[in-house]
Amino acid sequence: MASVLINDTTLRDGEQSPGVAFRASEKVAIAEALFAAGVTALEVGTPAMGDEERTRIQLVRRHLPDATLMSWCRMNAGDIRQSADLGMDWVDISIPASDKLRQYKLREPLAVLLDRLESFIGMARTLGLAVCVGCEDASRADDDTLRQIASVAQRAGALRLRFADTLGLLDPFATDASIRSLRSYWNGDIEMHAHNDLGLATANTLAAIRAGATSVNTTVLGLGERAGNAALETVALGVHRCLALESGVDFSQLPTLCQKVAEAAQRPIDAQQPLVGEQVFTHESGVHVAALLQDRESYQAIDPALMGREYRLVLGKHSGRQAVDGVFARMGYPLNALQIDVLLPAIRRFAESWKRTPKDYELIAIYDELCGEPIRQVGG
Numbered sequence: 001m002a003s004v005l006i007n008d009t010t011l012r013d014g015e016q017s018p019g020v021a022f023r024a025s026e027k028v029a030i031a032e033a034l035f036a037a038g039v040t041a042l043e044v045g046t047p048a049m050g051d052e053e054r055t056r057i058q059l060v061r062r063h064l065p066d067a068t069l070m071s072w073c074r075m076n077a078g079d080i081r082q083s084a085d086l087g088m089d090w091v092d093i094s095i096p097a098s099d100k101l102r103q104y105k106l107r108e109p110l111a112v113l114l115d116r117l118e119s120f121i122g123m124a125r126t127l128g129l130a131v132c133v134g135c136e137d138a139s140r141a142d143d144d145t146l147r148q149i150a151s152v153a154q155r156a157g158a159l160r161l162r163f164a165d166t167l168g169l170l171d172p173f174a175t176d177a178s179i180r181s182l183r184s185y186w187n188g189d190i191e192m193h194a195h196n197d198l199g200l201a202t203a204n205t206l207a208a209i210r211a212g213a214t215s216v217n218t219t220v221l222g223l224g225e226r227a228g229n230a231a232l233e234t235v236a237l238g239v240h241r242c243l244a245l246e247s248g249v250d251f252s253q254l255p256t257l258c259q260k261v262a263e264a265a266q267r268p269i270d271a272q273q274p275l276v277g278e279q280v281f282t283h284e285s286g287v288h289v290a291a292l293l294q295d296r297e298s299y300q301a302i303d304p305a306l307m308g309r310e311y312r313l314v315l316g317k318h319s320g321r322q323a324v325d326g327v328f329a330r331m332g333y334p335l336n337a338l339q340i341d342v343l344l345p346a347i348r349r350f351a352e353s354w355k356r357t358p359k360d361y362e363l364i365a366i367y368d369e370l371c372g373e374p375i376r377q378v379g380g
């Protein structure tokens with residue numbers, strides 16, 4: 001099966017989420033968990049941040065000798081030299097591709113910056129580093145500028161261009177057009193870096209792969225600047241399910257990995273976060289549960305066993321008679337029609353009062369109260 005490279009940037013762009021700051025031990029633990037989940041290419045940080053961050057990057061290097069590690073660099077000799085000293089395999093040398101970012105950040109003409117980029121690519125290669133040119137704000141860059149960056153990158157020996165939708169303003173159709181255009185004049189790797197401001201980061205990442213990107217950036221739980229980046233979990237599943245490509249990700253490791261990152265980032269996992277949210281394999285609606293009691297695939301596209309999880313049927317405000325019957329039967333207690341008629345409105349009232357679904361022991365208590373005959377074998 002053909003494959004796509006996931007170059008995960010949880011430890012660089014993910015950590016740029018406001019307020020997120022990984023300790024050294026957390027950075028190492030996250031890197032190890034990513035590696036254990038089959039994500040072997042990691043952007044691990046920004047050496048320019050100082051001694052402490054460089055020490056953390058070095059620790060990751062020591063703990064993961066077999067991972068392919070990248071650091072984020074400005075067009076700056078110090079950043080690149082430090083990356084080599086830290087044992088990086090790759091550097092991302094970033095150049096603002098849009099007029100606006102060049103105007104407000106670097107205030108120098110494009111031609112001067114391109115000369116500088118060329119010499120820094122050369123320097124990085126001399127230091128033994130593979131080079132990715134980070135085209136920051138590529139989605140607002142004009143085509144001619146991207147062509148000039150690609151031409152310099154090719155001449156100087158960069159292996160990869162990163163197409164960054166820095167502001168997260170693309171949709172999948174525009175992404176497709178941009179990456180196809182880039183592919184028409186750049187033969188090397190293309191790495192898609194998507195942000196989620198429109199909620200389209202995963203969709204744009206998949207669109208980029210279809211259009212010719214060979215590598216993609218992700219972050220665990222979609223951490224990252226503002227609305228975050230494309231989430232590792234959904235990109236990996238989309239690569240597998242929608243594109244029939246291999247990413248190397250071991251889905252069974254995702255719950256542990258996500259928990260680790262959520263704790264280190266102090267960002268609780270949303271109950272409805274795809275794949276790893278507590279509720280995403282739980283079904284309440286009567287029509288769904290009635291069908292699910294017959295066949296799991298009736299209302300489940302993803303097998304929870306992929307993540308080592310199980311599906312759950314619960315009772316609540318939206319339950320129907322078959323669901324009540326089925327859930328009580330699974331607890332070992334068949335109901336008659338009269339009992340179902342009495343229990344259903346009570347379960348609905350419970351859900352409205354408590355703003356949640358009743359647990360098994362609470363269902364039993366409702367039964368005891370309304371149906372009179374205590375049920376002895378209490379479930380979980």
Ligand SMILES: CC(=O)SCCNC(=O)CCNC(=O)[C@H](O)C(C)(C)COP(=O)(O)OP(=O)(O)OC[C@H]1O[C@@H](n2cnc3c(N)ncnc32)[C@H](O)[C@@H]1OP(=O)(O)O
Nearest residue numbers: 016046048049072073074075076094095096105106136166
């Ligand atoms: C879209 C992205 O995510 S890009 C990644 C951005 N990541 C971060 O900013 C996180 C880490 N950043 C930091 O810790 C700091 O900003 C540092 C260490 C990088 C720089 O710190 P400082 O030296 O204090 O600079 P400061 O942050 O005030 O300003 C940014 C500097 O980087 C320069 N710069 C920005 N992008 C580039 C680039 N691609 N190439 C060269 N220089 C650049 C700016 O011109 C500015 O330089 P100046 O101070 O000479 O004007």
Ligand SMILES: O=C(O)CCC(=O)C(=O)O
Nearest residue numbers: 092094134136137164166
């Ligand atoms: O310069 C790059 O490599 C991309 C940086 C980035 O994180 C972004 O543009 O969102």
